[in-house]
Amino acid sequence: MTDTPEILVPRPMMPTVTEQLGRRFRLHKLWESGDGALDAVAARVRGLATTAAGHPVDEALLAKLPKLEIISNFGVGYDHIDAAAAARHGVVVTYTPDVLTEEVADTALGLLLATVRRLPQADRYVRAGAWPKAHFPLSPSLRDRRIGIYGLGRIGRAIARRLDGFGVPLAYHSRTRHTDVPYPYHPDLASLAAAVDTLIVITPGGPDTKNSVNAAVLAALGPRGVLINVARGSVVDEPALIEALRAGTILAAGLDVFADEPNVPAELMAMDNVVLLPHVGSATLYTRQAMAQLTVDNLVSWFDDRGPLTPVPETPWPNPRRA
Numbered sequence: 001m002t003d004t005p006e007i008l009v010p011r012p013m014m015p016t017v018t019e020q021l022g023r024r025f026r027l028h029k030l031w032e033s034g035d036g037a038l039d040a041v042a043a044r045v046r047g048l049a050t051t052a053a054g055h056p057v058d059e060a061l062l063a064k065l066p067k068l069e070i071i072s073n074f075g076v077g078y079d080h081i082d083a084a085a086a087a088r089h090g091v092v093v094t095y096t097p098d099v100l101t102e103e104v105a106d107t108a109l110g111l112l113l114a115t116v117r118r119l120p121q122a123d124r125y126v127r128a129g130a131w132p133k134a135h136f137p138l139s140p141s142l143r144d145r146r147i148g149i150y151g152l153g154r155i156g157r158a159i160a161r162r163l164d165g166f167g168v169p170l171a172y173h174s175r176t177r178h179t180d181v182p183y184p185y186h187p188d189l190a191s192l193a194a195a196v197d198t199l200i201v202i203t204p205g206g207p208d209t210k211n212s213v214n215a216a217v218l219a220a221l222g223p224r225g226v227l228i229n230v231a232r233g234s235v236v237d238e239p240a241l242i243e244a245l246r247a248g249t250i251l252a253a254g255l256d257v258f259a260d261e262p263n264v265p266a267e268l269m270a271m272d273n274v275v276l277l278p279h280v281g282s283a284t285l286y287t288r289q290a291m292a293q294l295t296v297d298n299l300v301s302w303f304d305d306r307g308p309l310t311p312v313p314e315t316p317w318p319n320p321r322r323a
């Protein structure tokens, strides 16, 4: 039993994750024992399983875990983990890319159509009994739109593939120009926003993208502008967005993510030109099971001495502690 690796699980995860990990490892579930229990086990913890909705993994936590070798994150976004600090501590960070790409792209398209065609509003109209009295007002259309994708990575490309089928013109902004796609590249976000009227945000969160969709970008998008955010709430300057929606600087927004989840600003809740989702980009049983399995498999592979399956780009691998 002394050889069984000890894994810290700060916050609840899908039962299939904790059940599988519990069969193989000794788990410390902080939500059951209380955060105070961390000190009693910290010196022995070799693995950590977490989610974006979990505990931030920062320098302070890493400093408390001298034997930590690996952090397995449930999700492709890991802005809640200080991956650079983990690298300094020689700790591998893994995530769940690819298995959720198509699902999140589906959600983005659903949110885009819902926002532009005002589908949730139309549903509410029927339920309110308004249809017999008058037709639902004509909505904006995707047909005369130009779409900008901010972040042409795995998910951004999957969104672009779907939009190709919709027959709408695309352009994009990312850190680098990609020569294998036919879409115009904009080296800065404001220039992309000025060239399109519909902006889909699908970058990572974190300091590099924080508040990058700001008042100037929204102004460049213009009065027909539609903003779709399926990335992270931190990427959009939320007060600037609220003001832009209120003032008519842009037309509408579809948001799956928010600055302070699960709290959604009352101003957004009150607006009729906004579609709000509770961070459900990857939230289907099918995809969450695949994410859960990869979260487990990364830890199992690591402690079987087969290395991490899907390390984040910043991760130190081969790992000095296991080399």
Ligand code: NDP
Binding pocket: 076, 077, 078, 097, 098, 100, 104, 150, 151, 152, 153, 154, 155, 156, 173, 174, 175, 176, 177, 202, 203, 204, 205, 208, 209, 230, 231, 232, 256, 257, 279, 280, 281, 282, 283
């Ligand atoms: P990738 O790493 O494959 O793609 C990220 C893209 O963003 C790349 O095109 C990258 O540029 C670009 N990018 C990164 N930093 C910057 C920057 N500072 N300025 C401009 N562009 C930047 O990630 P995925 O496509 O797999 O996932 C993207 C994000 O989507 C995740 O990090 C996560 O936060 C979010 N997400 C949200 C979900 C939800 O439920 N709403 C579910 C899953 C993911 P380059 O091409 O030059 O490298």
